[in-house]
Amino acid sequence: MxxxxxxxxxxxxxxxxxxxxxxxxxxxxxxxxxxxxxxxxxxxxxxxxxxxxxxxxxxxxxxxxxxxxxxxxxxxxxxxxxxxxxxxxxxxxxxxxxxxxxxxxxxxxxxxxxxxIPTKEQFEERLKGELNKFGEKLGIKVPKSETVFTINELEETLDDYDYPVVIKGKFYDAYIATNIEQAKIFFYKILAKWGAPIIVQEFINGNEFNITALGDGKGNMLGAVPMRKTFLTDKGKAWAGISIDDPKLLKMANDVISKTKWAGGMEIELMKEEKTNELYLLEINPRFPAWIYLANGCGQNHPEMLVKFLMGETVDPIEEYAIGKMFIRYSYxxxxxxxxxxxxxxxxxx
Amino acid sequence: MSKLKYESPIIKQINAGITSKFGELNSLKPVTHIANVSVKSLIEQYGSPLFVINEQTIRNTYQDAYHAFSTRYPNVQFAWSYKTNYIEAVCKVFHQEGSWAEVVSGFEYQKALDNGVPGDKIIFNGPDKSDFDLKIAVENNSPIHIDHFDELYSLITITEQLNKRAKVAIRVNMDTGIKPLWDRFGFNYENGQAWEAINKIIYSNNIDLIGLHTHIGTFILDPNAYRVAASKLADLAINVKNKFKHDIQYIDMGGGFASKNTLKGSYLSGTDLAPSFSDYADNITQALLNAGFSTEDLPLLILETGRALIDDAGTLLGTVLANKRSADGRRSIIMDFGVNTLFTSFWYNHIISPAQECSLYTEDTVMYGPLCMNIDVIRESINLPPLNKGDHVVVHRIGAYNMTQWMQFITLRPKVVMIDTNGKTHIIRESESKEYVSELEITPDYLNNIDL
Amino acid sequence: MKLKKNIAISESGFIFNPEIGTSFTTNSLGVAILKQLKEKTSLDKIKDSIVKNYDIDPITCEKDLDDFLRIVNQYNLLEEQS
Incomplete structure (x- = not known):
């Protein structure tokens, strides 16, 4: 052009x-x-x-x-x-x-x-503490989780969980605790940085999958690319990932976007449990993921689509994407x- | 040649991860006037520290709240929560606006009577009502909100003695999906206790069940919790109607609406988190309108919100006593008001503005009160421009719970003034004097000869 | 009292200490004071010039200057005194 x-x-x-x-x-x-x-x-x-x-x-x-x-x-x-x-x-x-x-x-x-961007209701519905209800509404399995505000509540809640257990912040940070002492340390660490509440979540052992998707706010999914993180940094972030062909994942993304009428980018984090092969919804991030450029590399330029949509241009949903494309993160x-x-x-x- | 405007020299290290002056612009903007009256003149006239109540803000806030509910529901009544601020002038502004009184002790009850509130418009809440208090409330025809079974039995005895009927509601506690669950007040909904209490009242001779009351917590940021609570109370009311053919006249949703203050430990600012009156009203009124009442049976909706109605109308003016450097070089500032005066500094990070033109440069500062006590910290960390001894500051949103929970400790409590809707100021509570405090003390004679 | 000689002072108020790579911001009076310190101007003279040029009383000026210099020293920007 x-x-x-x-x-x-x-x-x-x-x-x-x-x-x-x-x-x-x-x-x-x-x-x-x-x-x-x-x-x-x-x-x-x-x-x-x-x-x-x-x-x-x-x-x-x-x-x-x-x-x-x-x-x-x-x-x-x-x-x-x-x-x-x-x-x-x-x-x-x-x-x-x-x-x-x-x-x-x-x-x-x-x-x-x-x-x-999503509405306040959409944003809050997917908050980590509310994920159980969200999963129920969409018919998606969610690891058992509870919201706690105080160290006493944490201790009480942990009685009902097996270790390891995941301790998460409302916005960011997630740690895996293998005993109550560790859990308490993570609780205070997250509390100091992001405030209450803190989320206690069942640990699911398996492979993590992520989908980046774009919704137009009317229930249409404009694009989506699923990938598996092939290697993690010591901070648990993606070091490398690969786009994969899994219609089940795409269907789930479509369900989430159409049922919530999501507006904007979103990242869905899922866990496929090793023993049962069942999918669990871990998190929904209300924005593009850091690896969004992989979608571009696979033929779906989501940021451009988002801008086109907002500028009133016609944006046709894209379903195709290149499978087996990798991203490898490097520092410079x-x-x-x-x-x-x-x-x-x-x-x-x- | 005219001299240059002076501004204290400041130097700050640039640290990655610490946001610079763009971080907290808000508190930097000097606030020189409250309702068009200058802070300087207020302090000159009335001294420092000084509580200032802006009458116009009270009326505007009340009208906003009333409007939010009355446009969504046909029958709404507010009752002013005395414990939030029971200075007479403040209460009377609310009563002029149409608020009833909501009290939680014999003392507050008497204040409401003194303020000219008719007995049947004083809602008597709380776990502390002596037999004496209950008698007066029965005689004045006040709605009594029963907190526990002991109170119910006392009331049965009292009505028999007086041979007079009592009008009551029960306070109900319940799971609304939020924590903590306030189950120490009233009767529990889920375990059937509330229903049991209702049965006892209906079958008693002299007591009329006219309402149902709940108060789900404090500083509730999730308006949906009120929807759950309102549906549960409505459900009880409908069951009462079906079983006993008895109409519940009102549903009292209590208080607990958040103000725009920022709670300690909260990442986001209170101005971003606090739901609006419309958010609360939507949830409560929809739950009641959808509960299944027939239109003519819709109960009166009573609201006892305190904090959200008065916080914005109150400001505290104060003066810098001294600047200091702590051992590690951090700046600290000592104000003439402390946690004794500003009780809410225990749980809020109050927004505090300089009251005169100041530098854009700020420094991370600890703000101390004047007490010779280690706990006397107003803000553990606040970005402030350099302030000199004698400079003034304005603490915002302090209308709730300070003028009732303040302590006479080490120093005396300051004056409270109200700026009326014409911009005229009135002292509405005098500052305390040594005599006022000593008045109540009685010293045995033999201790009176001191020879040092 | 003297500023370390390699300290860079920019008119914008940006101060850079090349010895350890730390940087600072200061306001216009801070710039003026640091520049004078660099030229080995005595404290009394610095104070006099501030009181002469700015709308400030000598006592507040002295308090502020002392406080400022204490922090400057804490940031390791002054020559060690013999």
């Missing part, structure tokens, strides 16, 4: 570090669009997020306040940014910021910033001058 339309997209999650945020992968998809010429506005929480320093991918960066400071503070900052840029689409990439953006959606819409040392770091820390934009 010759005359590509130029648009501006703001993206968070530029933390392409050892436990990466999806921002950079999303941006790569957008930059490779045949349809749009995309100017990228990076939105960073911390001044060392690598994306800030990737000039070839990110055209301008603004620091934004952490979600815990409240949506009015975020709004103030976004107003400032929108006063300088004309952002057409914003793609949030963190779980912890999503509530803030859900609340801001109508206001941002009036400012000309469009987002394809960029060389940066101090001046960018200086500008970022003094002015909060660069």
């Amino acid at each position: 010759k005359n590509k339309k130029t648009i501006t997209v703001a993206v968070t999650g530029l933390n392409a570090i050892d436990s990466p945020g999806p921002g950079i992968a999303v941006i790569r998809g957008l930059k490779e669009s045949d349809f749009f010429n995309v100017r990228i506005i990076g939105l960073a929480y911390e001044i060392l997020e690598p994306g800030i320093y990737m000039d070839e991918l990110v055209d301008k960066v603004y620091q934004i306040p952490v979600p815990s400071s409240g949506f009015d503070v975020m709004l103030e900052r976004l107003k400032y940014i929108q006063g300088k840029e004309k952002i057409d689409v914003l793609i949030p990439n963190f779980d912890a910021e999503l509530m803030t953006f859900i609340k801001l959606k109508p206001i941002l819409n009036k400012m000309g910033i469009k987002m394809l 040392d960029m060389i940066c001058d101090l001046d960018k770091y200086e500008k970022m820390s003094i002015h909060g934009e660069v």
Whole structure:
């Protein structure tokens, strides 16, 4: 296509570090669009997020306040940014910021910033503590789990669980505890970082599968790619993965998206139990996964599709994808001058 | 030549992972006026620290809440929760707006009577009602919300002695899907205790069951819990009607609505988490409207929300006593108000703004109160610009539970002023004096000669 | 009292210590004070110049300057005193 339309997209999650945020992968998809010429506005929480320093991918960066400071503070900052840029689409990439953006959606819409994100109800329904009900509603098995607020509740709850057991935070972090002492340590660790409640979950032994999928908010699945993580880092993140051919997984993704009328990207984490081969739903992440670029490599550019959809272009659902494509994550040392770091820390934009 | 505006020099190390000045812009914006009255003039006139109540905010918040419910349900009544703030002027604003009174002790009951609330509009809640209190409540025709069987039996005896009928509701506790389960108050729904209490009341001679009451917890962020609670109470009411042909006149959903304060340990800010009155109203009214009452039998819906109605209307003004550096170089600041005055600092991370123009540069600071007690910490960590001795700050959203739970400890309690809807200020509670505190003390004579 | 000589001070308020690779932000008065320290200006002179140029009383100025220098020292930006 010759005359590509130029648009501006703001993206968070530029933390392409050892436990990466999806921002950079999303941006790569957008930059490779045949349809749009995309100017990228990076939105960073911390001044060392690598994306800030990737000039070839990110055209301008603004620091934004952490979600815990409240949506009015975020709004103030976004107003400032929108006063300088004309952002057409914003793609949030963190779980912890999503509530803030859900609340801001109508206001941002009036400012000309469009987002394809779930509603508050959809967001909460899939919260880790609520997953049992969610699974029931969709007819999907979910590992037994309970929400606890205090150490006493934790101890009481653990009486009903076998070890190992998974201890998880509301937004992030999951640890496998093999005894009550470990469980307590993880409880406090997560509590200090993400606050209560903490989730206690039955441990399922087996293989982990993930699906990245895109919903249009009306019940249609625009695309989906399932993969198996072939190797994990010591932080439990994907080191490498491979796209696979499993109609059962795709059907499940379709069920989740059509029954919830999901809007935006989502990652479904599943466990296939080794002994029984049964599928368990572990988690639903309300955003693109960090490995979203694999979908692009398989022929489905989800970030581009999301932007096209929001810009009012026709987006036909894609079912085909290349099977057996692998991604292998690598790290890379960029060389940066101090001046960018200086500008970022003094002015909060660069 | 005019001099440059001074701003204390600050230097901060840049650390990865620690967000810079863009992190907490909100608390940086100076708040120089409360309801168009300058903070400086308020403190000059009334001293520091100073509690300030904004009458217009109370009325607006009340009207918002009332509107949220009354547009969804035909028959709604609020009852002002005295324990949240029982300063007379505050109560009277609510009563002018149409609120009944909701009290939980003989003392609060008397205050409500003194405030001119008719007896039949004082809801008497709580586990602590003496026989004396119960007698007065029966004589005044007040709705008594029974908390336990002992109270029910006392009341049966009292009505026989007085030969007067009592109007009661029972408080019901239940599983609404949230934790903690408040099962210490009232009768349990799931195990049949509530139904047992209802049976006893219906078969007693002098007691009329007019309502059902619940209060599922405090600072409830999940409005759906109210839907569950309302359906369970409605279910009880319908069973009473079917079995005894007896109409329950009202369903009292209690309080527990969250305000926009941020609880300690919460990652997201309270402004993002707190449901709106409409969220609560949707859940409660839909549960009642769908419960199966015939239109003419729909019970009156009573709400006793306290915190969410008054928190925003209260601010605390304070003054910097000193700046310090702790041993590790961290900045600390000592204010003239502590946990004795601002009791809610035990569970909230209050938003605190400077009250005068200030630098954009901030530093992580520990904010201490003035007490010579290690527990006296207002904020363990807050980003503040440099403040000089004598500078003022504004603590936001403190209208609930401070002017009732404050302590006379080490220092005296300060004045409370109200800014009326015309911007005029009124003292509504004087500051305490040494005499006021000493007045109650009685020293045996033999201790009176001190010779040092 | 003297600033280590290789400390870089930028007008924007960005301070860099090349010896250990730490960086700092400071406000405009902080920049002014650090620059004077670098030129070995005495504390009294620094104080006088602040009081002369800014709308501030000498006592507050002294308190703030002492506090500022304590932190600057804590950050290892001053020459060790013999």
